[in-house]
Amino acid sequence: MRRSALLVSLLSASLVMAGCASTEYSNTAKGAAIGGVVGAVAGKATGNHKDKRLVIGAAVGALAGAAVGSYMDNQEKALKEELSGSGVKVVRDGDKLRLDIPAQLTFDINRSDIRSNLYPVFNDIAKVLRDYEKTMLVIAGHTDDTGAYQYNMTLSQARADSVKKYLTAQNVQAIRIETQGYGPSYPIVPNTSEANRALNRRVEIHIEPIVQ
Known part of the structure; x- marks a missing residue:
């Protein structure tokens, strides 16, 4: 739980910093912001699905119901x-x-x-x-x-x-x-x-x- 919370916090900060540079940034820039944080996930970037969902969800939102x-x-x-x-x-x-x-x-x-x-x-x-x-x-x-x-x-x-x-x-x-x-x-x-x-x-x- 502590690691997952840290991932979300790091990603949120990264996206805010990217947003300060430009109010509209491309998919490429958004992908770079995400990529800068995903290295914090233990093991391969393609590893734990739960952590990966948290990272992506923090960037683009998640679905419910x-x-x-x-x-x-x-x-x-x-x-x-x-x-x-x-x-x-x-x-x-x-x-x-x-x-x-x-x-x-x-x-x-x-x-x-x-x-x-x-x-x-x-x-x-x-x-x-x-x-x-x-x-x-x-x-x-x-x-x-x-x-x-x-x-x-x-x-x-x-x-x-x-x-x-x-x-x-x-x-x-x-x-x-x-x-x-x-x-x-x-x-x-x-x-x-x-x-x-x-x-x-x-x-x-x-x-x-x-x-x-």
């Missing part, structure tokens, strides 16, 4: 409108959202850099994420089970990191985003055919509301 469902309803609608026809699926699970992004659309074989023709799709994703900033994001990379296990783990992590890098370049705050490469560990269908393996090669963006 009926506001959570309404906020996620509106975000789901905005994502579906922006991503219609893109090949990206928007999946709702309670008050959480998941974007399923086929890897074969996003990356060349054995590569982790996003194909340039997919930039507009990720720009649309970033636009909605900026508009609905009271959320945490986990970007998860997945592969099929062909090839060496460790290679697939490394590739899936690199692809998740590549998506994070692109989104932060579009002014989605880095503190809101975690990445994880799972390799072949979590297939959505058995790897028994090429069609199934294609489904398992994917990147998912999990979107979770920040609640009080």
